[in-house]
Amino acid sequence: ELLTDMKKYTDECKEQIQELDFEQIKALEERFDSIIMKGIEENPPSLNPEKPGKxxxxxxxxxxxxxxxxIEYKEQILRFLTDLKAxxxxxxxxxxxxxxKPQQKISGTFxxxxxxxxxxxxxxxISTIRKNGLSVFEGILAALKGAPLTIPE
Structure with a gap:
């Protein structure tokens, strides 16, 4: 639920072309941390305490x-919250x-x-064209004509 709230917040910021509010981000991260702390309480570190000789x-x-x-990858998991391009x-x-894989299954193998x-x-x-919001059809036509589309910086 928290991650969907975070996504909704970043989507709204993207639509309204506004900066992310530091206080809002901090509040969302604190909710994330509290959920993690609750998880730590409910899930002990190991199934069996240390046994001598093991x-x-x-x-x-x-x-x-x-x-x-x-816990270890918190920054990477929440990167979309601080960087709208992520x-x-x-x-x-x-x-x-x-x-x-489907290509190999259809034709057997290369x-x-x-x-x-x-x-x-x-x-x-094709993937690069899609990621940059350009028309795949126009991109393929341009490539076949010998002038592939350039990606704007």
């Missing part, structure tokens, strides 16, 4: 592992990679490494 790390629950990652999620990067390289270059070009 070597290695003590096992942790899945929820404790997730909680530890939230995406809320990284699904686009996953989608870019995922396209390779016959030569150059074919795989060409496929990756084309997919990267």
């Amino acid at each position: 070597r290695g790390k003590n096992p942790k629950t899945k929820s404790r592992n997730l909680l530890d990652r939230f 995406p809320f999620e990284n699904n686009q990067a996953e989608r870019d990679i995922r396209m390779m 016959r030569v490494i150059q074919g795989a390289g060409a496929f990756c270059r084309i997919r990267a070009y």
Whole structure:
């Protein structure tokens, strides 16, 4: 719920083309920290207290592992809150990679490494065009004419 509130706040700031309010960000981060603290109270660090003679790390629950990652990567998780250019999620990067598997399933495999390289270059070009809000169709036409679209800085 908190992350969706954070996303809603940043989306509103983007729509209204306004700066992020430091006090609002601080309040949201404090809510995040309080949830983390509650999670620490409800999820002890290990399943079994240290037993004499046992070597290695003590096992942790899945929820404790997730909680530890939230603590360790807090800055990266909340980057979208302080930087409006940062995406809320990284699904686009996953989608870019995922396209390779259906291609392999449909055609079996790439016959030569150059074919795989060409496929990756084309997919990267299309992905870049989409990420910059340009028309994919116009981008492909321009590339076929020998004058690929340039991305504005």
